[in-house]
Structure formats: structure tokens, C-alpha cells
Amino acid sequence: xxxxxxxxxxxxxxxxxxxxxxxxxxxxxxxxxxxxxxxxxxxxxxxxxxxxxxxxxxxxxxxxxxxxxxxxxxxxxxxxxxxxxxxxxxxxxxxxxxxxxxxxxxxxxxxxxxxxxxxxxxxxxxxxxxxxxxxxxxxxxxxxxxxxxxxxxxxxxxxxxxxxxxxxxxxxxxxxxxxxxxxxxxxxxxxxxxxxxxxxxxxxxxxxxxxxxxxxxxxxxxxxxxxxxxxxxxxxxxxxxxxxxxxxxxxxxxxxxxxxxxxxxxxxxxxxxxxxxxxxxxxxxxxxxxxxxxxxxxxxxxxxxx
Numbered sequence: 562x563x564x565x566x567x568x569x570x571x572x573x574x575x576x577x578x579x580x581x582x583x584x585x586x587x588x589x590x591x592x593x594x595x596x597x598x599x600x601x602x603x604x605x606x607x608x609x610x611x612x613x614x615x616x617x618x619x620x621x622x623x624x625x626x627x628x629x630x631x632x633x634x635x636x637x638x639x640x641x642x643x644x645x646x647x648x649x650x651x652x653x654x655x656x657x658x659x660x661x662x663x664x665x666x667x668x669x670x671x672x673x674x675x676x677x678x679x680x681x682x683x684x685x686x687x688x689x690x691x692x693x694x695x696x697x698x699x700x701x702x703x704x705x706x707x708x709x710x711x712x713x714x715x716x717x718x719x720x721x722x723x724x725x726x727x728x729x730x731x732x733x734x735x736x737x738x739x740x741x742x743x744x745x746x747x748x749x750x751x752x753x754x755x756x757x758x759x760x761x762x763x764x765x766x767x768x769x770x771x772x773x774x775x776x777x778x779x780x781x782x783x784x785x786x787x788x789x790x791x792x793x794x795x796x797x798x799x800x801x802x803x804x805x806x807x808x809x810x811x812x813x814x815x816x817x818x819x820x821x822x823x824x825x826x827x828x829x830x831x832x833x834x835x836x837x838x839x840x841x842x843x844x845x846x847x848x849x850x851x852x853x854x855x856x857x858x859x860x861x862x863x864x865x866x867x
């Protein structure tokens with residue numbers, strides 16, 4: 562899900578004196594996997610202090626949250642990584658490299674951003690592909706160019722050719738999208754059913770299903786600040802949005818909810834995916850949801866699919 566260690570979450574970290582504060586209640590669960598991945602949307606910037614705007618940065622010390630969580634792979638499709646300039650995005654990528662964290666879906670330039678990440682675990686090779694759909698459509702500076710860092714751009718032809726290449730070199734192909742988010746910010750802390758659905762405009766279902774049609778096994782939307790529904794489609798599985806992992810959006814239940822996906826592979830085959838609902842409260846320390854909280858979220862996602 563979305564990781565953005567900034568704003569009010571940064572204030573919580575500063576008050577606690579613990580740079581890994583957001584992960585305190587979930588790090589053991591996250592770090593237990595063979596590979597652990599998140600979409601970190603915010604670059605690390607020296608001298609960063611907690612702000613209040615939609616321009617985000619993280620203090621370099623907050624890398625401790627990712628390290629404690631056992632993050633092996635950071636996705637860079639997010640639209641805020643260049644908020645403090647492409648140079649800070651580039652230096653953040655160098656920090657990931659120094660800490661043995663792989664990345665995909667963005668990079669130091671457009672060529673680097675378009676690279677497919679391959680990881681081999683116990684005889685299964687997994688290909689990770691990531692695209693920023695929405696900022697490509699808008700033509701924003703979030704997208705990498707030949708001269709500056711940013712997110713990987715999207716096109717139908719690029720998606721098709723990339724998946725074909727990945728299919729030749731990997732057993733499993735996972736495609737992640739930074740799509741348009743649903744604005745799930747009602748006037749009170751109440752359930753907002755529309756945002757548990759896939760978006761109709763732009764056509765999220767059509768874009769995500771096309772990736773399966775092109776040969777992907779698993780397609781995931783990593784843009785959503787509120788979890789979205791999921792479906793089995795042909796021989797693949799689609800998760801339209803995972804919600805927040807580490808962020809500060811506490812006023813609404815939808816943005817406090819999240820999903821962690823645990824994919825199981827044996828001998829090059831996708832066996833199953835386990836869905837673990839998560840929550841955070843005003844303390845902004847993400848935790849595994851209680852049975853009641855988890856059942857509510859799963860029922861909302863089921864209703865959104867019907």
C-alpha cells in the first residue's frame with residue numbers, strides 16, 4: 562500500500578524519538594516474508610521538517626521504518642517523489658541502493674525507470690513491472706525523462722511489450738499501477754461505499770484487465786488511499802487498491818483501513834494470495850486489524866464487487 566512518511570506522521574515520529582515508530586505494531590509480520598514490498602511515494606530530503614501541505618518529504622532518518630519492516634523492494638510509481646525536486650528523488654534512489662533495497666516503477670531517468678525488476682526465490686522467478694498511469698495522462702513532472710528522475714510512464718503498447726519480455730524471463734509477472742485515487746474524504750468519519758469500487762472514469766477495470774489479457778498474473782493498484790475491491794479475472798487476479806500502509810489520514814475509516822497481500826509461489830506457480838486487513842488509529846501505528854475490523858472491510862470489498 563501507500564507509504565508516505567510525512568506531515569502528521571512525521572510529527573508523531575519526532576514526538577516519539579523513534580524513527581521506526583510507524584512500524585512498531587506490524588514490522589514482525591511484514592519482515593517475515595521472503596520479499597517485502599511497498600510503494601514509497603515520498604523522497605528523503607536532508608533538513609526536511611513536518612509540513613502541512615500536499616508537498617511531501619521525509620527526513621532521511623525515517624528510512625529506519627522501511628528497514629525495520631524488512632522492505633526489500635520499493636516501488637517508485639508514486640506521484641510525490643519529485644515534490645522536492647528530481648535530485649532528491651535521485652539521491653533517495655541511491656540510498657535504497659546503498660541499503661540493498663531494490664526498486665522498480667521509477668528510476669534515475671526514463672530508461673532506468675522502465676527497467677523490469679526480476680527476483681528469484683526458491684526456484685521461482687518473479688518479474689515486477691510498475692507504471693504511473695495518471696501522471697502520464699496529465700503530463701506532469703512526476704514522470705521520469707531522459708534528464709531527470711521520476712516514475713515510469715505508461716502506454717498500452719509499452720505495457721504489452723514489457724509483459725511479453727517479462728513472460729520470457731520469469732515464471733510470475735506482477736504489474737503495479739499508480740492510477741487515479743478515489744477521493745474518499747466525506748464530511749465525517751463514515752463509510753463511503755463508492756470508493757471501495759474500481760473507478761469508472763478513467764476506466765480502471767479496463768486498464769487493469771488489459772494487463773491480464775497481455776499476460777500478467779497479478780495486477781495491483783498501489784495508488785489508493787482507501788482499499789478497493791478485487792477480482793479473479795481469466796487466469797489472473799486483480800487488486801484495484803490496497804489503501805495506506807504508513808500515512809497520516811486518520812479522520813476517515815476508509816483511509817485508516819489497508820490491505821497487505823501475501824502471495825505464495827511454489828515451483829513457478831502462483832498458489833494463492835492471502836489478504837490481511839490492517840488499520841491504524843490516531844497514533845498512526847499500523848497494525849493487523851481485529852477480527853471485527855477485518856470482517857467489515859472484507860464485506861465492504863465484496864459488496865463493492867457485486
